[in-house]
Amino acid sequence: MRILITNDDGIDSPGIAALVEALCLDHEPFIVAPSENRSGVSHAITTHEAITIERRVDARVLSYACSGTPADCVFLGATVLSPRPDVVVSGINLGPNLADDVNYSGTVAGAIEAALLGIPAIAVSLAVDFNDSEKRHWSAAAELTRRCLERVFETPQTPPHYWNLNVPNLPIGAAREITLTMLGRKRICGRVVGEERDGATCYLRAWESPFETDRETKGTDIGAVHAGYPSLTPLLLDRTAHALVSNGSP
DSSP states (O other): OEEEEEOSSOTTOHHHHHHHHHHTTTSEEEEEEESSOOTTOTTOOOOSSOOOEEEEOOSSSEEEEESSOHHHHHHHHHHTSSSOOSEEEEEEEESOOOGGGGGTOHHHHHHHHHHHTTOOEEEEEEEOOTTOOSOOOHHHHHHHHHHHHHHHHHSOOOSOEEEEEEEESOOGGGOOOOEEOBOOOOOOOOEEEEEEETTEEEEEEEOOOSSOSOTTOTTBHHHHHHTTOOEEEEEESOOOOHHHHHHOOO
16 A cells, blocks of 8 residues: 655654554555644644745655645645555654544644545554653554554545544553544643743643543543553544534524
8 A cells, every 4th residue: 555654743753763664565655744843733734835845865765854734744745745645644643642632633633634635544643651761662553553554444434534543652562452442531631831031921831641531431542541452543524513403403
């Protein structure tokens, strides 16, 4: 398969390198990823300014660094820079994208943009604390992604959907079976800290635990990851509250 790889951590992230290593033997991956970190930009697109593209030298894969967002990268990669891919893999993100995170994540937005273009897609995240110094098992997450591709590619795209894979930070031998889950819910973790800089008050987001609620709810992505299971969640593009529409009155 021809696989477009993107992310929101930037083209030089170890997550992209791990995906290329896992996929290049059996597939034809190519990269269009942000030139620098674009975490938390959600589904933003670049308007009113030019997007620049830089060809990177990589002996194994075609690779482009893009000044835009993950959504820009997928659109350009699928329509301009290369023949249309069979699948889009967005990741591997540093840190989880669980529950309400999907509304903020640039990595997840890369998969959403692909789904909007009618291309099967999966977002992948390694569920590790950003500040944790433990070894990060990128290769294990990449291998589990490779195993998911057949399911992602062969599932009919009706209704239009995409997939969100969160992998516990465990070596491949310790990983449990991939489990299908639903989105959990979680309190948005963190607080705002104000400080004075050059006569102005600046506000900074001080993040706390990356996933701390809904651990015990069976069937959720948060519960699965906390229990050591890779979580694979199918997500719909249609955000309509159909039950309310069917009631026939506002």
